[in-house]
Amino acid sequence: MPGGAAASGWTAYTPLSADPSYTSAVLGQDLWILALALEFASFLMGGVNFLTTPLTLRAPGMTLWRLPLLVWYEASGSLLFLLSVGPLIAGAIMLLLDRLVGTGFYLPARGGDPLLWEHLFWFFGHPEVYVIALPGFGIMLEIFPVFARKPIFGYRTIVISVLTADSLSLIVWAHHMFVSGMDPRLATPFSVTTILISVPFVIIVFAMVATLWGGLITLETPMLFALGGLASFLLGGVTGIFLGSETTDIYLHATYFVVAHFHYTMFPVTFFAGFAGLYYWYPKMFGRMMNERLGKIHFWLTFVLFNVVFIPLFVVGLAGTPRRVYSAAAYPLFQPLQHFQVVATVAAMLLLASQVPFVVNFVLSMVRGPRAENNPWRANTLEWTVESPPRHGNFALTPVVRHGPYEYSAPGSALDWTPQDQALEPAQAAGGG
Numbered sequence: 316m317p318g319g320a321a322a323s324g325w326t327a328y329t330p331l332s333a334d335p336s337y338t339s340a341v342l343g344q345d346l347w348i349l350a351l352a353l354e355f356a357s358f359l360m361g362g363v364n365f366l367t368t369p370l371t372l373r374a375p376g377m378t379l380w381r382l383p384l385l386v387w388y389e390a391s392g393s394l395l396f397l398l399s400v401g402p403l404i405a406g407a408i409m410l411l412l413d414r415l416v417g418t419g420f421y422l423p424a425r426g427g428d429p430l431l432w433e434h435l436f437w438f439f440g441h442p443e444v445y446v447i448a449l450p451g452f453g454i455m456l457e458i459f460p461v462f463a464r465k466p467i468f469g470y471r472t473i474v475i476s477v478l479t480a481d482s483l484s485l486i487v488w489a490h491h492m493f494v495s496g497m498d499p500r501l502a503t504p505f506s507v508t509t510i511l512i513s514v515p516f517v518i519i520v521f522a523m524v525a526t527l528w529g530g531l532i533t534l535e536t537p538m539l540f541a542l543g544g545l546a547s548f549l550l551g552g553v554t555g556i557f558l559g560s561e562t563t564d565i566y567l568h569a570t571y572f573v574v575a576h577f578h579y580t581m582f583p584v585t586f587f588a589g590f591a592g593l594y595y596w597y598p599k600m601f602g603r604m605m606n607e608r609l610g611k612i613h614f615w616l617t618f619v620l621f622n623v624v625f626i627p628l629f630v631v632g633l634a635g636t637p638r639r640v641y642s643a644a645a646y647p648l649f650q651p652l653q654h655f656q657v658v659a660t661v662a663a664m665l666l667l668a669s670q671v672p673f674v675v676n677f678v679l680s681m682v683r684g685p686r687a688e689n690n691p692w693r694a695n696t697l698e699w700t701v702e703s704p705p706r707h708g709n710f711a712l713t714p715v716v717r718h719g720p721y722e723y724s725a726p727g728s729a730l731d732w733t734p735q736d737q738a739l740e741p742a743q744a745a746g747g748g
């Protein structure tokens with residue numbers, strides 16, 4: 316029975332991962348590839364669920380243009396996953412066939428092309444970044460209007476922008492391959508599409524800032540995390556332009572600059588937006604409020620330490636420090652930059668430690684937190700019209716939706732919010748208040 320762990324890195328680049336002389340005896344590599352194919356096939360089924368539910372099971376009156384933006388962003392992320400994951404699953408099966416059956420999709424000796432795997436991998440890999448990011452953006456888009464007490468700026472534009480980003484993200488993948496050895500003439504069109512894709516994201520960020528502009532902003536913990544996520548993501552977006560342009564990428568590609576850029580895009584949309592969502596919906600999930608003081612301590616430590624970890628990595632990357640160093644022999648060359656690495660390393664450990672206030676807050680608030688009202692943030696979306704936590708089946712009666720989710724501070728109304736299942740007429744809203 317052959318043994319051994321998978322040993323071709325997280326990208327499993329061919330020809331190494333397909334080469335029988337190197338890995339034919341490594342069962343772990345076969346299992347790794349099989350697990351990849353199965354895992355993504357199961358994600359696919361989850362994605363179908365996230366897409367079909369908002370398309371087929373909306374409440375009466377909930378037109379597509381009245382959907383909360385989180386739902387739009389979840390659905391468009393799922394759609395993108397659906398469109399991009401097929402080639403990866405097929406590519407993984409082809410890789411297994413090369414290893415086990417003796418086909419030659421990726422092996423030059425058998426007439427194959429190792430770059431094919433990189434194309435299939437990144438045709439999925441770039442959209443996948445958005446599949447991860449879009450729900451995080453959706454959370455921020457839910458939170459900003461609530462804590463600025465303003466309608467969202469440019470609802471339809473925000474939706475159209477995300478669908479545009481979805482489409483464009485299917486034709487940018489080779490920006491991960493500028494130094495792979497592909498035909499350099501191919502780099503230019505992929506640079507152009509990559510720079511183009513920043514346009515819909517700039518529009519989305521503009522809409523977020525315009526929503527905040529002039530609002531009655533309050534800085535509760537969910538809002539702090541959403542704002543911190545937006546601010547950090549900007550740095551990730553801007554540095555992406557350097558990497559999307561093939562001329563600068565050739566220098567930066569194999570350096571720590573990419574590590575820093577990647578974390579400035581992914582950390583904000585997963586951690587900052589994820590925490591924003593947890594703090595925001597915690598009262599609905601558990602019927603109790605989290606502690607604001609601990610939440611704020613958690614936010615500021617996370618925000619400051621995150622930047623202390625990753626800003627130094629931009630510096631060492633610009634200076635040329637390679638990522639993926641396999642031999643200690645390369646390190647003396649970069650000795651003068653070591654203090655940046657030390658700062659980043661210590662900050663990374665402190666960043667982990669600074670999650671303790673969150674864990675304490677999350678667990679203790681379940682038993683000790685003050686009881687949450689149905690709608691502690693005075694939000695419009697339907698989940699806030701039911702008890703906290705919701706009963707089985709969520710709604711006693713199916714709600715009828717009467718307007719969009721972000722109608723805050725409507726002129727002439729006494730309250731500055733109107734839940735989606737209540738009519739918007741100012742007189743009626745004033746009477747109800």
Ligand SMILES: [Cu+2]
Nearest residue numbers: 441488490491
């Ligand atoms: Cu990409």
